[in-house]
Amino acid sequence: xxxxxxxxxxxxxxxxxxxxxxxxxxxxxxxxxxxxxxxxxxxxxxxxxxxxxxxxxxxxxxxxxxxxxxxxxxxxxxxxxxxxxxxxxxxxxxxxxxxxxxxxxxxxxxxxxxxxxxxxxxxxxxxxxxxxxxxxxxxxxxxxxxxxxxxxxxxxxxxxxxxxxxxxxxxxxxxxxxxxxxxxxxxxxxxxxxxxxxxxxxxxxxxxxxxxxxxxxxxxxxxxxxxxxxxxxxxxxxxxxxxxxxxxxxxxxxxxxxxxxxxxxxxxxxxxxxxxxxxxxxxxxxxxxxxxxxxxxxxxxxxxxxxxxxxxxxxxxxxxxxxxxxxxxxxxxxxxxxxxxxxxxxxxxxxxxxxxxxxxxxxxxxxxxxxxxxxxxxxxxx
Amino acid sequence: xxxxxxxxxxxxxxxxxxxxxxxxxxxxxxxxxxxxxxxxxxxxxxxxxxxxxxxxxxxxxxxxxxxxxxxxxxxxxxxxxxxxxxxxxxxxxxxxxxxxxxxxxxxxxxxxxxxxxxxxxxxxxxxxxxxxxxxxxxxxxxxxxxxxxxxxxxxxx
Ligand SMILES: [Zn+2]
Numbered sequence: 001x002x003x004x005x006x007x008x009x010x011x012x013x014x015x016x017x018x019x020x021x022x023x024x025x026x027x028x029x030x031x032x033x034x035x036x037x038x039x040x041x042x043x044x045x046x047x048x049x050x051x052x053x054x055x056x057x058x059x060x061x062x063x064x065x066x067x068x069x070x071x072x073x074x075x076x077x078x079x080x081x082x083x084x085x086x087x088x089x090x091x092x093x094x095x096x097x098x099x100x101x102x103x104x105x106x107x108x109x110x111x112x113x114x115x116x117x118x119x120x121x122x123x124x125x126x127x128x129x130x131x132x133x134x135x136x137x138x139x140x141x142x143x144x145x146x147x148x149x150x151x152x153x154x155x156x157x158x159x160x161x162x163x164x165x166x167x168x169x170x171x172x173x174x175x176x177x178x179x180x181x182x183x184x185x186x187x188x189x190x191x192x193x194x195x196x197x198x199x200x201x202x203x204x205x206x207x208x209x210x211x212x213x214x215x216x217x218x219x220x221x222x223x224x225x226x227x228x229x230x231x232x233x234x235x236x237x238x239x240x241x242x243x244x245x246x247x248x249x250x251x252x253x254x255x256x257x258x259x260x261x262x263x264x265x266x267x268x269x270x271x272x273x274x275x276x277x278x279x280x281x282x283x284x285x286x287x288x289x290x291x292x293x294x295x296x297x298x299x300x301x302x303x304x305x306x307x308x309x310x311x312x313x314x315x316x317x318x319x320x321x322x323x324x325x326x327x328x329x330x331x332x333x334x335x336x337x338x339x340x341x342x343x344x345x346x347x348x349x350x351x352x353x354x355x356x357x358x359x360x361x362x363x364x365x366x367x368x369x370x371x372x373x374x375x376x377x378x379x380x381x382x
Numbered sequence: 383x384x385x386x387x388x389x390x391x392x393x394x395x396x397x398x399x400x401x402x403x404x405x406x407x408x409x410x411x412x413x414x415x416x417x418x419x420x421x422x423x424x425x426x427x428x429x430x431x432x433x434x435x436x437x438x439x440x441x442x443x444x445x446x447x448x449x450x451x452x453x454x455x456x457x458x459x460x461x462x463x464x465x466x467x468x469x470x471x472x473x474x475x476x477x478x479x480x481x482x483x484x485x486x487x488x489x490x491x492x493x494x495x496x497x498x499x500x501x502x503x504x505x506x507x508x509x510x511x512x513x514x515x516x517x518x519x520x521x522x523x524x525x526x527x528x529x530x531x532x533x534x535x536x537x538x539x
Pocket of ligand 1: 447
């Protein structure tokens with residue numbers, strides 16, 4: 001990249017299933033305080049702000065009017081990206097790369113517990129003429145995709161259950177993961193069928209939290225303590241419609257990863273990247289995404305739990321417990337993954353720490369019914 | 383990183399609910415109009431073809447999303463197809479149990495690679511197999527409205 005960009009501070013509130021005690025603005029304010037303190041900056045110095053949010057998840061239209069005050073961004077340039085928080089980070093980093101900005105803040109939050117009718121919001125995202133009139137709970141899209149993926153990659157329901165059980169069990173070691181639990185693959189397979197082959201334990205549960213990330217140009221970052229450098233980033237969408245998309249491969253992850261690897265000079269991701277925090281929604285998504293990220297060849301990600309996992313990928317992929325363990329947080333989902341990677345690169349993950357982690361990758365999926373994915377590669381040395 | 387202290391969860395619970403009626407109009411468009419008219423009046427599923435990309439779009443599209451060409455070749459893809467995937471749905475939009483469960487299929491139509499998502503009927507979920515042949519069951523002509531639901535569901539042949 002022609003202008004180096006670093007993360008010099010991250011603030012957050014701990015993800016929780018419900019947060020009736022604080023408003024989303026207060027959560028964001030607390031996260032911002034923490035981020036600015038770590039970055040040793042005042043919001044007055046920040047030149048531009050980005051929020052990742054979606055009106056219908058927030059319960060207000062024109063939500064970008066609601067974002068400045070809790071960040072100290074009143075009377076400052078501020079815009080909203082209606083995408084995952086990693087897309088917000090990329091939008092901010094690109095501003096810095098123009099050379100016109102040195103200090104930008106990205107924010108994302110989830111008050112998922114306040115979305116009273118989430119399935120209707122999801123249904124409203126479907127094509128209004130072709131898909132919505134079927135009037136069926138749209139999680140069937142994950143059911144269709146899981147079966148299509150399993151068929152194509154010769155992956156079994158047991159293989160997917162292994163992912164769910166593994167991630168939930170690992171989440172128990174992560175203080176930031178509210179859904180950690182010692183669960184066996186058998187229990188996953190016998191949980192209530194909801195959108196077969198999707199069962200209750202495949203479903204990510206939602207969490208509430210806020211994240212504020214301070215990004216800086218090299219000029220500023222080199223004066224800060226332990227900056228974490230962005231060495232590659234990209235996002236894209238596959239064909240948007242259910243009728244024309246690829247149902248077996250995460251094309252958007254594949255394309256975004258190829259570009260990010262090229263920027264970061266990574267040729268062998270499994271060997272060169274120490275820690276991966278990636279989307280694992282419904283379990284099968286982790287396998288599908290690992291293949292799109294070229295960590296495994298197509299159809300081989302299920303081997304992650306086999307004896308002889310010489311590269312220890314079962315430990316290095318989603319040590320946080322993933323979205324299954326931490327919770328689905330709509331636009332903030334990817335920012336939590338960035339937080340986990342940054343904490344790993346700073347050696348601050350306690351029981352979930354990957355030893356000597358120097359390079360990390362965060363990948364996020366925009367969620368149902370989308371085909372949008374974003375990838376960012378982070379390093380603790382330039 | 384410094385820890386931020388949040389108040390006790392039990393401390394506050396005051397919250398309000400709000401909603402608005404949202405009603406929108408969706409224009410079928412040049413291609414959509416033809417597609418839905420053919421459903422209603424001819425019991426046909428039409429697609430448009432991009433020969434360059436070897437893609438058939440169902441429902442019809444005016445343009446190719448891959449090469450950006452304007453499409454004018456229309457093709458009748460037939461109302462039978464192959465089941466590419468299926469999902470058995472046990473709860474509705476309100477998370478209430480649906481009995482019997484609803485079955486949704488991803489169907490590859492005719493010899494094209496065009497796909498359609500629709501309900502499956504007249505079949506037990508345990509009898510479904512990826513690759514099985516299915517055929518559209520149409521609404522009676524008088525009941526048709528020029529909507530995707532003019533096809534009631536697909537059933538195994
Ligand atoms: Zn074309």
